[in-house]
Amino acid sequence: MEPTQTTTEMSKTPDDNLLDKVDSLLANVQSLQLATLGEGQLPWVSYTPFVAESRGCFYIFISELAQHTRNLLKSPHVSWMLIADESASKQIYxxxxxxxxxxxxxxxxxxxxxxxxxxxxxERHGTLVSMLRQLPDFYLFRLDAHQIHYVQGFGKAFDLQGSDWSKWQQNTGK
Structure with missing residues (x-):
């Protein structure tokens, strides 16, 4: 099955190498923003370093002293984001x-x-992980994606699909 597009406007089509850009972002960003559900199902936002096993599977190693860990131990529903560095972005929006x-x-x-x-x-984040590994309050979590949304720029938003997240479809916001 080939990637699909729902629009033919040039300004809304992805670069030819959309999946290469996705993989590059995965390789170059070292931390993710994490949204968990806290007391009363209220959102809690934080961040943590990660390692990606694939486009849709991540591992994080976090302390039970942190609110996001306690939240995940109570509710497994999670959202996370990888975002390009502000200094490397042509347009902040x-x-x-x-x-x-x-x-x-x-x-x-x-x-x-x-x-x-x-x-x-x-290997990815340095020897501090070896020290943290010895602490009893740290948990390793696997984050498995159910949905992946990639924003390449204005009017260039795509939903990744397929068992290996290698297919894409333009997201028109409708």
Whole structure:
């Protein structure tokens, strides 16, 4: 199945390499903004470093002392965003970004993925992860996307689809 477009206007079509741009943003952004549900289902926004296993699967290692961790332990519903650096953006209103909705799952220390993903976090973010790994209040969470929305710029918003998130469809906001 080839990528689909719902408009033929040149100003609203993606760059030919839309998925390359998505993957570049994933590779170059080191932290994500995290929206969790707190007391009374009120939103709580924070951030944390991450490692991405794929376009739709992320791992974060966060302390139970942080509100977002306590929120995720009570409610797995989560949204997160990766956004281009302000200094690298030509227009502050049209910053390139990936917006996700999904579910967070705490990973048990005994799970084989636990050590592998902490090693990946250490490789990406440095040796502090080795020290944090020794603390009893830290949890490894897997974030699995149910929806991915990519904004490339003004009038260039796309929903990623497919089992590997390699298909896209123009989002017209309707």
């Amino acid at each position: 049209a910053r390139e970004r990936l917006i996700y909705q999904g579910i967070a799952t705490a990973i048990a220390q005994e799970d084989a993925v636990y050590g592998r993903q902490l090693d990946a976090l250490r």
